[in-house]
Amino acid sequence: xxxxxxxxxxxxxxxxxxxxxxxxxxxxGCQPYTxxxxxxxxxxGAKCWTLEIDPSARRWGHPRRHIVGDLQMVGTLYLPCQFDxxxxxxxxxxxxxxxxxxxxxxxxxxxxxxxxxxxxLGWNTHRTSDPLGLSAIERFYIRSxxxxxxxxxxxxxxxxxxxxxxxxxxx
Numbered sequence: 743x744x745x746x747x748x749x750x751x752x753x754x755x756x757x758x759x760x761x762x763x764x765x766x767x768x769x770x771g772c773q774p775y776t777x778x779x780x781x782x783x784x785x786x787g788a789k790c791w792t793l794e795i796d797p798s799a800r801r802w803g804h805p806r807r808h809i810v811g812d813l814q815m816v817g818t819l820y821l822p823c824q825f826d827x828x829x830x831x832x833x834x835x836x837x838x839x840x841x842x843x844x845x846x847x848x849x850x851x852x853x854x855x856x857x858x859x860x861x862x863l864g865w866n867t868h869r870t871s872d873p874l875g876l877s878a879i880e881r882f883y884i885r886s887x888x889x890x891x892x893x894x895x896x897x898x899x900x901x902x903x904x905x906x907x908x909x910x911x912x913x
Contacts, residue, residue: 747897752779752831753782756862757779757783759891760829760860762788763787764788764789765788765826765827767828768790768791768793768816768854769790769793770831770833771793771831772800772808789807790804790807792804792809793809793811793813794808794811795813797810813833815850817850817852817854819850824855825855825856825859827861828859828861832864833847836866844878845876848861848882849881852878852882857909860886860909861908863905863907864903866900879907883907883908888908
């Protein structure tokens with residue numbers, strides 16, 4: 743997994759760029775290969791929480807800030823405006839497969855992100871529909887306003903895509 747171009751970009755650029763001191767980050771989806779990401783996020787001074795639906799994957803989540811739960815319920819599992827960044831990679835199409843479920847997750851993420859917060863969706867074109875077609879994505883800027891994160895990132899040798907959305911200021 744770590745040799746894939748999308749994972750190299752995630753570990754080599756995305757995580758370091760977003761993991762600034764004082765940043766609060768929600769990582770969704772815990773597997774053995776994602777455990778080192780927590781250290782990569784927290785070493786520079788960011789604070790990470792993890793969410794995973796599978797109770798047996800708890801050991802791959804944050805040792806103190808982990809919730810076993812469904813991403814569709816994220817809006818009730820965390821406080822409103824708790825996070826600066828939400829990183830959702832490999833969940834849509836790999837468990838959260840319906841548009842209604844994905845819309846519910848996006849609505850919940852909009853609730854737990856701070857105004858201006860960043861949502862990263864990592865998804866695969868062969869596993870799920872384009873999230874731009876989800877009605878709930880209207881809560882976000884279609885492209886993040888954050889420098890460096892304004893456009894979709896694709897990989898010619900794979901179906902993986904990174905999309906970055908900025909939460910509208912609700913005030």
